[in-house]
Amino acid sequence: xxxxxxxxxxxxxxxxxxxxxxxxxxxxxxxxxxxxxxxxxxxxxxxxxxxxxxxxxxxxxxxxxxxxxxxxxxxxxxxxxxxxxxxxxxxxxxxxxxxxxxxxxxxxxxxxxxxxxxxxxxxxxxxxxxxxxxxxxxxxxxxxxxxxxxxxxxxxxxxxxxxxxxxxxxxxxxxxxxxxxxxxxxxxx
Numbered sequence: 001x002x003x004x005x006x007x008x009x010x011x012x013x014x015x016x017x018x019x020x021x022x023x024x025x026x027x028x029x030x031x032x033x034x035x036x037x038x039x040x041x042x043x044x045x046x047x048x049x050x051x052x053x054x055x056x057x058x059x060x061x062x063x064x065x066x067x068x069x070x071x072x073x074x075x076x077x078x079x080x081x082x083x084x085x086x087x088x089x090x091x092x093x094x095x096x097x098x099x100x101x102x103x104x105x106x107x108x109x110x111x112x113x114x115x116x117x118x119x120x121x122x123x124x125x126x127x128x129x130x131x132x133x134x135x136x137x138x139x140x141x142x143x144x145x146x147x148x149x150x151x152x153x154x155x156x157x158x159x160x161x162x163x164x165x166x167x168x169x170x171x172x173x174x175x176x177x178x179x180x181x182x183x184x185x186x187x188x189x
Contacts, residue, residue, distance in 0.1 A: 033065050037078065040107045044114035050121065053183035054131065055079075055114050057176045058138070060183075067106045077103045079113025089115040129157040131180070135173040140166055 037059065038052075045052035062080040063069040071080045081089075083100040089112035090098035103109045117138060124133035137145045144166065153160040164170040 034060070036065060037106055037110060040110045043107075044110045047111070048114045048118035050114055050118050051180075051184070053186075054176075054180050055110065055117065056183045057179040058113065058117065058135075059110070060179050061172065061176045067104060067109065074100075076100070077109035077113075078106055079109055079117075081109055081112045081116065085116040086112050127155045127157060127160075131177060132157045132161055132173045135176050136160075136164065136169050139172045140169040144169070 041052045041055045045055055059065060059078045063078045067078050070076050075082050081103045086100050086103045103112055120134035120137045121130050124130035127133055133145060148163045149160055153163045161170055
């Protein structure tokens with residue numbers, strides 16, 4: 001006569017299988033969410049001469065890939081694009097008529113946000129690394145960047161980051177730069 005399984009061991013085994021499957025589904029969902037806009041990111045990266053990993057890292061920081069996010073200062077969508085930046089993009093792309101609410105469309109949001117980020121990257125091209133300067137500008141605005149980039153910080157990004165007196169903006173830039181490296185590793189850059 002076959003031995004009956006121990007109900008406690010059977011329960012533990014079922015729980016373990018459930019947890020493994022649940023964890024696997026969670027990892028799959030998270031991965032799917034992070035790759036949902038890859039095609040649009042690559043298109044914008046090519047158009048505006050940016051690294052797709054940088055665009056993706058900004059999206060991760062700004063919205064965690066949620067296209068319906070609204071910021072406190074009127075920013076909307078994946079890249080949290082403000083109305084003035086959206087209008088500048090629409091004007092440059094000759095999209096008329098244009099309404100800021102259209103930026104909730106993920107493709108338009110990624111295009112507008114990438115357009116603006118590329119503009120900022122060009123602004124700081126004479127530095128050792130324009131990324132932290134552009135990210136600080138994207139987050140806190142040009143006025144603050146001009147206050148922080150005095151002396152050696154004008155061209156040295158490490159000194160620039162150290163001179164920031166907004167800890168939130170410094171952390172914002174550092175978070176994106178770390179995530180940027182993570183995505184570069186994924187994309188093989």
